[in-house]
Amino acid sequence: MTISTPAAQQLVDGKLVAASDGTTYPILNPATGLEIGQAPDGTPADVEGAIAAARRAFDETDWSTNTELRVRCLRQLHQALLDHADAFRDLTTAEVGMPGFMMGAAGFDVPVEGLKWVTDLLESYEFETDLGVAKPMGIKSRRTVRREAVGVVAAITPWNVPTQINLAKVGPALAAGCTVVLKPAPDTPWVACELGRLVAEHTDIPAGVFNVVTPRSNEVAAVLSTDPRVDMVSFTGSTQVGRAIMAAAAPTLKKVFLELGGKSAAIALDDADVASVAGATAFTACIHAGQGCAITTRLIVPREKYDEAVQVAAATMESIGAKDPADPGAICGPVISQVQRDRVEAYLRLAEEEGGSFATGGHVIDQAGFWIEPTVIAGLDNSSRLAQEEIFGPVLVVIPHDGDDDAVRIANDSAYGLSGSVDSGDVERAKAVAARIRTGTIAVNGGVWFSPDAPFGGYKQSGIGREMGVAGFEEYLETKTVAEPA
The missing domain is CATH 3.40.605.10 (Aldehyde Dehydrogenase; Chain A, domain 1)
Incomplete structure (x- = not known):
């Protein structure tokens, strides 16, 4: 260019x-x-x-x-x-x-x-x-x-x-x-x-x-x-x-x-279209190689639909891939620098040490520039460092929940409180859960808060x-x- x-x-x-x-x-x-x-x-x-x-x-x-x-x-x-x-x-x-x-x-x-x-x-x-x-x-x-x-x-x-x-x-x-x-x-x-x-x-x-x-x-x-x-x-x-x-x-x-910083959670309740939420969250985690403080990087789904969510998220990320940002079809480009690539790679190795597995991705891309494969991590709970720390790369951690109260507990079990989302087949139920999430912005059933007239900021250490x-x-x-x- x-x-x-x-x-x-x-x-x-x-x-x-x-x-x-x-x-x-x-x-x-x-x-x-x-x-x-x-x-x-x-x-x-x-x-x-x-x-x-x-x-x-x-x-x-x-x-x-x-x-x-x-x-x-x-x-x-x-x-x-x-x-x-x-x-x-x-x-x-x-x-x-x-x-x-x-x-x-x-x-x-x-x-x-x-x-x-x-x-x-x-x-x-x-x-x-x-x-x-x-x-x-x-x-x-x-x-x-x-x-x-x-x-x-x-x-x-x-x-x-x-x-x-x-x-x-x-x-x-x-x-x-x-x-x-x-x-x-x-x-x-x-x-x-x-x-x-x-x-x-x-x-x-x-x-x-x-x-x-x-x-x-x-x-x-x-x-x-x-x-x-x-x-x-x-x-x-x-x-x-x-x-x-x-x-x-x-x-x-x-x-x-x-x-x-942020470590925002996307919650799918048990009456949500989990596949749709998983695909949308995986897409979001790929945007600009995950380099956004408000990006949802924890996907919290009903335990009984966990495997489906992991599979859909992985398939979505594989379809997106990492492309030259000048390509009109690019969603996930490079990370900003060698330092940032090394940081993300260190987290990927830590995921393996903590007992997680890669449903897709998990490695740097061996080419000129600073590239990371879009990655879905399964098998970790919310206490893992991958679920607690801001990575700033195209990395999504999928975590199971056991009902609305448990989903709220997991989402709030974070030092951060910047953003998040809640999806449900019942918008009032989604809004009730969203009201309990301690974040500065939150999307309900796909609503968009990002606009010049809407205040943006965080709770806690966000x-x-x-x-x-x-x-x-x-x-x-x-x-x-x-x-x-x-």
Whole structure:
């Protein structure tokens, strides 16, 4: 695939720049393992410059209070994304290894629609609420509640669906009046840099309001969580890193948003079409090689239909296979890197050690790039590490249950609580079970929750706060109560 997108550059204080010391690191196509570009290896000076620019832009410009300006600029950015959609999609497939069919959903179209949605919300949002006149402590006062921008936001994003997560943070933060330093994962810096280029070249967003830095080193990026000039850290990634960010932000008591891992369960009740649920769940577990935090990777089925579910799931995965993400028929592409492939392979060997068996898959694919066979694991219970830990590969564990209560127990027996699904021939029964599952999102009988207007986030160790929807916009606001004599 030929990349027509300009070379990756950081955006610092309104200028597209290389790393201050000129260093770069390679960007690899995970489908081939070959280099497709170079990213600036951001330095401590670059990160410092971005933070200083964001602080200055928040404190010294009218960005945080000029709603009309923000609306105009965000509409310009939305149009720029539409105008450059084909190149952005091609870049995403090449850099992320994301199959093209996902561009109509989380890969591109939904996050771009989400930017428009939050801009529309900004136009109608009431930043002030009049509480009326009261006499607290006998003093007649008129009270007003104001919502104001948090301030400088450090947005730290992962590699799996970068445009979705970049825009789900940057859009609401800018709409709320915040200034932003975006730090993407070093596996996928180019799509973030391209977002920065569109801001610089196609919008009136003032210098310093939006910045992109691409250090490869976690140590260089860590200052975003500790610098007192940063008011909020918005992070999506692993639970382990989320804990570290929360701890690093604690001394300055920054506001922290965390969207973390998941080990979501798909439950088929005993009156469900188990074959249909098994096939759909296996399909879902293959999407983008299973590299999605909300993907259902545990299939919980009635014990008496266990063998059927395993067989259908295996047959589904075999029919899907792993294909070049540029292939129009691809569902499961490569995993992102050699490191991730090795991690998934280690889990597959652990499955055998724990007594599981592979109904299909179970191995790496010996070809250029970073490939794993879509895999169905049988014979393990929910206490196994394969059922408890997030793998982030095309791996589905099938677990038997003995009735509704047992299914709920298994689904909730997890450190995570991000998503899930329940299927039943009786929708009210499915809804009753769904009400008992401790997750931030859940699908009942095939319903779809993923939409710009729907809040997304998790319970337990899946995170703190919500992204998207009105709740996601309000993550970037503070509440101020003002009283004056009446």
